Amino acid sequence: MQWILVVPLKPLAQAKSRLSDTADDGLRPGLALAFAQDTVAAALECPAVRDVVVVTNDALAARELAALGAGIVPDQPRDGLNAALAHAAAAVGSSRTAASVAALNADLPALRPPELARVLDSAAAFPRAFLADAAALGTTLLTASRGRELRPFFGPGSRARHRASGAVELFPGAVDSVRQDVDTGDDLRAALALGVGPRTAAVTARLLITEQ
Numbered sequence: 001m002q003w004i005l006v007v008p009l010k011p012l013a014q015a016k017s018r019l020s021d022t023a024d025d026g027l028r029p030g031l032a033l034a035f036a037q038d039t040v041a042a043a044l045e046c047p048a049v050r051d052v053v054v055v056t057n058d059a060l061a062a063r064e065l066a067a068l069g070a071g072i073v074p075d076q077p078r079d080g081l082n083a084a085l086a087h088a089a090a091a092v093g094s095s096r097t098a099a100s101v102a103a104l105n106a107d108l109p110a111l112r113p114p115e116l117a118r119v120l121d122s123a124a125a126f127p128r129a130f131l132a133d134a135a136a137l138g139t140t141l142l143t144a145s146r147g148r149e150l151r152p153f154f155g156p157g158s159r160a161r162h163r164a165s166g167a168v169e170l171f172p173g174a175v176d177s178v179r180q181d182v183d184t185g186d187d188l189r190a191a192l193a194l195g196v197g198p199r200t201a202a203v204t205a206r207l208l209i210t211e212q
């Protein structure tokens with residue numbers, strides 16, 4: 001099965017606020033962009049992925065991610081993360097045939113294409129499914145098979161909300177790179193230990209941070 005991934009990204013100047021003790025205001029937007037670039041590049045390398053569509057109003061991020069091969073759609077209806085994802089997923093799902101849709105976080109700098117393929121393959125059996133994040137509280141990926149509504153409930157505690165919404169929780173084995181989102185300095189150290197993509201590696205080399 002081939003998937004279309006929808007990747008949300010808020011304006012870089014506002015992104016990754018919980019990393020303010022690790023990266024100052026001068027470096028944080030570049031770090032958020034590097035996470036998104038490594039996430040999108042790895043997703044585009046995954047054989048199960050047909051297209052990656054980034055939902056963003058950030059002009060620089062749009063340019064850089066389009067250069068990697070992603071499609072870009074504006075953030076509509078400007079009513080937060082879940083509204084933007086629902087809108088983009090509905091647009092993508094209705095405008096193309098024979099594709100299922102998944103929302104993937106933009107902060108997965110250690111993402112490995114074969115692990116993403118394993119998660120998507122395991123999701124293919126269900127109308128809606130999700131993968132919990134490394135902290136086991138949030139969600140890094142939510143899927144909807146062709147013709148189904150995505151119905152996203154991302155945000156704090158989203159694992160429980162996605163489960164309560166009827167989405168099936170996935171346990172596809174060792175897929176640490178798909179679970180390891182980066183919100184805090186500890187998350188960044190954990191991602192570095194897994195092995196991050198080249199853009200994140202270049203930016204983190206300028207931070208005083210080492211692996212766990």
Ligand SMILES: Nc1nc2c(ncn2[C@@H]2O[C@H](COP(=O)(O)OP(=O)(O)OP(=O)(O)O)[C@@H](O)[C@H]2O)c(=O)[nH]1
Nearest residue numbers: 008009010015016017018055056075080081084106
């Ligand atoms: N397009 C879009 N993306 C969003 C919006 N809010 C959050 N996101 C993205 O959704 C994902 C999770 O968002 P958050 O955890 O709220 O934000 P963050 O930048 O990752 O981290 P914090 O600022 O520390 O909360 C990230 O990829 C964000 O860039 C929104 O309103 N629109």
Ligand SMILES: C=C(OP(=O)(O)O)C(=O)O
Nearest residue numbers: 138139154155156158183
């Ligand atoms: C939006 C989410 O991610 P985080 O807040 O961890 O970035 C989530 O887990 O639903």
